[in-house]
Amino acid sequence: MAESTIDTMLARARGVVRTEARAVSMLLDQLNADFVRVARLLFECPGHILTAGAGTSCAMAQRFAHLLACCGTPALFISAANSIHGGAGAISDKDIVYIISKGGQSAEINAFARIAKDRGAKVVAHTEKPDSPLGRLSDAVICVTAPESADPYGMIATGSSLMNGAACDVLCVLLLELRGYTKEQFGHTHPGGAVGVRIETEKRGR
Template sequence: MQAEHEWANRAKQVIRADAAAVLGVLDGVDATFLAVAKKLTECTGKVLVTGSGTSGAIASRAAHLLSVGGTPAFYLPPADGLHGGLGVLQADDVVLALSKGGGSEELNDFCNRAKTLCAGVISITADPTSPLALMSDHVIRLVLPADSDLGAVVATGSSLATAALTDALVEVCRVARGYGWDKLLFTHPSGAVGRDAEESLKRLQGSGG
């Protein structure tokens, strides 16, 4: 029982750290965030979202949600990009790179080359002096509590904080692009979302959301 009590306390400690990390990014909604939202809203091409490791998982999620919200986006791992995938980039595309430390050589090589092929590189990182940040046109800084991540090694809270920032970009860009709930629900006809689309649309239009 003692061990189970310790496990419960450890679990709650992790959840509190995660919550604090997510709430901490409220301060990241600043002039730079708004400039990035404007850049993504005005992008006439696609948003290529990239990242390595856990950041890659969050990047894949962000690309999907941006597209759901009417901002055309796709995910490309930097390793695939360096094996020829960079050829997908066009002059009117934008790269959104996610990296807590900003020091991944693979990601930075990808972004350095991408800069010459597209309309700009945006990064979300906790280190504004990192190579990734220094090469980026816009940097949204992650300000994280000291105990955000497990052992300051495993990207737990920091990845959730990054996800929260990209979620915020999804919604701001959706509204700025005039991508109404009717359009969103039309392009999401499957699953529970599609099943309840008519009811959801009535609720959302009634609330002015």
């Protein structure tokens, strides 16, 4: 490959990182009291936090459920698509269903949200469109708006998914601190891998 081509591609690669970093930093100005209210709502949930999404939001919902569990909040990912084929029977009136959906328009997502509401669960919408069908039927809304420049064609969720991931990270850390969840408690549920080895090594060194 010609040196000029390598330089051009590296310059483009660095531009992608700068664009995505700017997008994530824009979340700072979008943090508001809604994040605190939702954190407290999740903290007070007597059941599980069930996360859901479609497309790239599905991947972000899976990530969020895992990190919530790591931070001491009982959480599981639930497939909205499978749930409208019977899986929604897992939802109870003690649960909160947290749905990530950029536009809040997906038919299967909204059908799933209505079933969750009918079963007595609370619904939180994480969306760019609070006035969308999903936003209107939810009990609480987190609004995260990404600039179109964050994503190729303003459609492929690269930078915007990082913004949504950062918003979920905010909630995870707030919940960890609300619970007073300790490293020792985390170590009990994460004894495996390099993290587990590090925690065990630290315990032996005391």
